Amino acid sequence: MASIREVSTGSGARSVTELRNLAVAEFISSWPMAPYAEFYTFTGNADAPRQDYGEFNAGDTRTTSTDYTPKEKAPQFASVSLKIYGDKVQTDIAYERRGGDIGSQRVTDLRRFAQSLGRYFMDATINHDNAQDSEQITGLKAQAAALSRVVTWGTNGTVLDASTLKSFLELLDEQILSIPGGPTCIIANGKFISRLTNLARDYVRVEAAPDVFGRQQLVTVYNEIPIVNAGFKADRTGLVIGNDERVGTSNDCTSIYLVRFGEQQDVTFATNVGLDVQDLGLVGTKYVTLVEFDVDLVVLNPNALVRIEGIRF
DSSP states (O other), X not given: OOOHHHHOOOOSTTBXXXXXXXXHHHHHHHOTTTTTOOEEEOSSSXXXXXXXXXXXXXXXXXXXXXXXXXXXXXXXXXXXXXEEEEEEEEEXXXXXXXXXXXXXXXXXXXXXXXXXXXXXXXXXXXXXXXXXXXXXXXXXXXXXXXXXXXXXXXXXXXXXXXXXXXXXXXXXXXXXXXXXXXXXXXXXXXXXXXXXXXXXXXXXXXXXXXXXXXXXXXXXXXXXXXXXXXXXXXXXXSBSXXXXXXXXXXXXXXXEEEEOBOSSSSEEEEEEEEEEEEEEEEETTEEEEEEEEEEEEEESSXXXXXXXXXXXX
């Protein structure tokens, strides 16, 4: 498994290891996918990784002196085109002139900035859509729709409560089994996690698990599958996965995503040098730091992704 921490190697003379390590750590702390997402790296602007081309229809019989009809499938390739995500953060030189610690203030600014960038990229992982904005990746929501991997719970959605729990768990288990090898994780919002935890205590537990830095964190688990809280958008003013999705006549629904990640297989992230941090020095009256991420999200196996929509509270 290649994590974002492992692929973030930096590039160029202005790439500063200490600033990069700080930014990566804070980005990871606010990008809930970090412990589960897998990356592969390549050089250049675009790539064409091999896709899963479906199953062979194998198996036949024959008589003596006859032969089988050979089965053949042509390889298929996905299209990866790196998109640039990032921003600049600046710290006024006045903090240094007034006797403050400009280093500490700059570190504080970079830390908070990288946390916001992590939340922004979580929003991108789910909601961005290259068909709507060519500068964006195509997130899981749009990819699930394009691959016809969206399952609707009820024509107008269904309220998840004690009376419908069994029906929902049957649907959830069915979709888990539709992913070869099972999902790496389930992505949902906090309301769903709270509701499922309280209704399905025999199936859901909270346990300590190491993050990508080996630090222990609490993880909600359903039948051994981690449930990831997608959390809030960059400025914390809205949910990445809201409770206001429309299904049929209902506009108070939410969705969950079942995803199997892999390194250049299943659902994967492509990058060149991961999260890069450039010290641009003093620009005018500001110390400026550039944080950028050349990245794309690609589904190489359509069966590695399912979105369940129509969940109401």
